[in-house]
Amino acid sequence: xxxxxxxxxxxxxxxxxxxxxxxxxxxxxxxxxxxxxxxxxxxxxxxxxxxxxxxxxxxxxxxxxxxxxxxxxxxxxxxxxxxxxxxxxxxxxxxxxxxxxxxxxxxxxxxxxxxxxxxxxxxxxxxxxxxxxxxxxxxxxxxxxxxxxxxxxxxxxxxxxxxxxxxxxxxxxxxxxxxxxxxxxxxxxxxxxxxxxxxxxxxxxxxxxxxxxxxxxxxxxxxxxxxxxxxxxxxxxxxxxxxxxxxxxxxxxxxxxxxxxxxxxxxxxxxxxxxxxxxxxxxxxxxxxxxxxxxxxxxxxxxxxxxxxxxxxxxxxxxxxxxxxxxxxxxxxxxxxxxxxxxxxxxxxxxxxxxxxxxxxxxxxxxxxxxxxxxxxxxxxxxxxxxxxxxxxxxxxxxxxxxxxxxxxxxxxxxxxxxxxxxxxxxxxxxxxxxxxxxxxxxxxxxxxxxxxxxxxxxxxxxxxxxxxxxxxxxxxxxxxxxxxxxxxxxxxxxxxxxxxxxxxxxxxxxxxx
Ligand code: BES
Ligand code: MN
Ligand code: ZN
Numbered sequence: 001x002x003x004x005x006x007x008x009x010x011x012x013x014x015x016x017x018x019x020x021x022x023x024x025x026x027x028x029x030x031x032x033x034x035x036x037x038x039x040x041x042x043x044x045x046x047x048x049x050x051x052x053x054x055x056x057x058x059x060x061x062x063x064x065x066x067x068x069x070x071x072x073x074x075x076x077x078x079x080x081x082x083x084x085x086x087x088x089x090x091x092x093x094x095x096x097x098x099x100x101x102x103x104x105x106x107x108x109x110x111x112x113x114x115x116x117x118x119x120x121x122x123x124x125x126x127x128x129x130x131x132x133x134x135x136x137x138x139x140x141x142x143x144x145x146x147x148x149x150x151x152x153x154x155x156x157x158x159x160x161x162x163x164x165x166x167x168x169x170x171x172x173x174x175x176x177x178x179x180x181x182x183x184x185x186x187x188x189x190x191x192x193x194x195x196x197x198x199x200x201x202x203x204x205x206x207x208x209x210x211x212x213x214x215x216x217x218x219x220x221x222x223x224x225x226x227x228x229x230x231x232x233x234x235x236x237x238x239x240x241x242x243x244x245x246x247x248x249x250x251x252x253x254x255x256x257x258x259x260x261x262x263x264x265x266x267x268x269x270x271x272x273x274x275x276x277x278x279x280x281x282x283x284x285x286x287x288x289x290x291x292x293x294x295x296x297x298x299x300x301x302x303x304x305x306x307x308x309x310x311x312x313x314x315x316x317x318x319x320x321x322x323x324x325x326x327x328x329x330x331x332x333x334x335x336x337x338x339x340x341x342x343x344x345x346x347x348x349x350x351x352x353x354x355x356x357x358x359x360x361x362x363x364x365x366x367x368x369x370x371x372x373x374x375x376x377x378x379x380x381x382x383x384x385x386x387x388x389x390x391x392x393x394x395x396x397x398x399x400x401x402x403x404x405x406x407x408x409x410x411x412x413x414x415x416x417x418x419x420x421x422x423x424x425x426x427x428x429x430x431x432x433x434x435x436x437x438x439x440x441x442x443x444x445x446x447x448x449x450x451x452x453x454x455x456x457x458x459x460x461x462x463x464x465x466x467x468x469x470x471x472x473x474x475x476x477x478x479x480x481x482x483x484x485x486x487x488x489x490x491x492x493x494x495x496x497x498x499x500x501x502x503x504x505x506x507x508x509x510x511x512x513x514x
């Protein structure tokens with residue numbers, strides 16, 4: 001997709017389709033639409049007056065121009081109520097237009113204004129960024145293993161600004177939005193790839209190739225290097241697999257902040273989760289190819305952070321492991337000692353995400369992080385609690401929580417704060433080892449987070465359980481088509497972009513956890 005931003009009148013554009021917006025409850029189209037309406041002898045007004053189109057969010061209508069304009073079609077898109085036109089609504093409206101365009105025949109080019117850049121609560125910059133994100137996310141297509149070609153997608157989008165006052169601002173905001181959404185699509189690609197293709201070694205290779213392309217430092221540790229680091233809990237999860245585990249470390253280190261305490265993001269990268277010896281039922285087990293979505297989000301976010309060339313220092317760590325049953329696999333009952341020296345008893349080899357995170361989170365201590373955020377498809381229970389509408393947010397730092405909620409607002413990727421009561425620690429106290437890797441059904445989400453916190457070693461930290469938001473079995477909305485959603489990339493980029501280490505105080509004694 002190529003965006004160009006021009007000073008022009010939308011009605012003159014010689015493209016395959018014009019996109020015209022309509023706020024719900026308005027009796028006339030805004031600015032640009034009015035000229036299109038006039039050229040069409042009031043066809044837009046008639047559409048609304050007739051009650052067939054109301055401007056409700058998520059709706060579209062199509063008109064043919066019959067030679068009255070240079071473009072053969074006009075797509076009318078409902079923006080919803082002006083007062084509710086926030087970041088999320090703007091992205092959704094653009095994606096609604098994008099999805100409608102993909103369903104029309106032969107659209108190679110289209111033109112649009114930046115909807116809501118003048119009205120509603122959004123700044124022109126935010127409106128333009130959200131517009132580009134919505135379009136690029138809606139045009140996503142997963143990797144295709146078929147001999148036929150994929151459906152073609154529109155190639156160019158002409159963004160018009162009638163007065164031309166905001167050309168530069170729009171250009172920059174659209175470039176940002178495009179980079180962010182393309183990076184979310186990178187994460188989607190990784191999660192959608194079949195598990196025989198995307199094993200830990202392939203995942204590391206793709207991260208390395210991306211790093212080279214965008215200019216990130218990349219280091220990959222194999223199993224022998226991880227053994228030297230005593231990452232024996234992570235390595236135990238990998239033991240049943242013939243595919244070697246990989247720890248991918250990506251660093252964005254701008255000259256100005258090269259010694260600043262970094263923001264560190266860590267992702268669970270189980271490239272396939274069979275459950276191991278505590279094997280899962282076979283129903284929908286194929287979906288466990290996306291159990292690396294946390295790591296995919298980290299890799300995608302690092303791509304965007306490099307492409308935007310953010311001034312903040314950010315380190316991304318992807319812990320890539322396959323969880324398989326085998327004669328050499330780890331077992332329930334095993335007691336393991338990882339990098340921190342803390343011991344854990346295995347109750348279920350299917351509670352493997354928290355195990356690999358235990359060592360990955362111990363590893364990142366060496367970066368002296370200002371804050372650490374991990375993302376993991378950790379528990380089925382988070383979907384029982386929140387459905388697929390929000391990821392669960394666990395944290396030991398109020399300041400980091402606030403920064404994440406701000407990023408959530410900007411990105412439209414919802415988070416909901418969850419409790420971390422001390423008492424949950426009792427649920428996972430081990431008999432022979434310090435902790436056990438499952439606390440039973442009650443409070444299952446909270447105890448998984450408590451287990452991870454036990455291995456965090458004193459830095460401000462947050463954990464995002466994305467098990468119910470990283471994947472959708474059917475088209476969820478215009479932004480999120482069936483399959484991997486890329487959840488977390490946009491959120492992490494907005495977190496990094498606004499990140500200021502000075503606003504995240506070191507943990508007090510009381511916040512250090514158990
Ligand atoms: N990868 C799964 C969690 C999951 C479930 C992700 C559904 C995406 C969709 C995780 O490793 C797991 O198996 N969790 C167990 C934990 C239990 C054994 C304590 C679960 O949630 O049942
Ligand atoms: Mn599991
Ligand atoms: Zn898992």
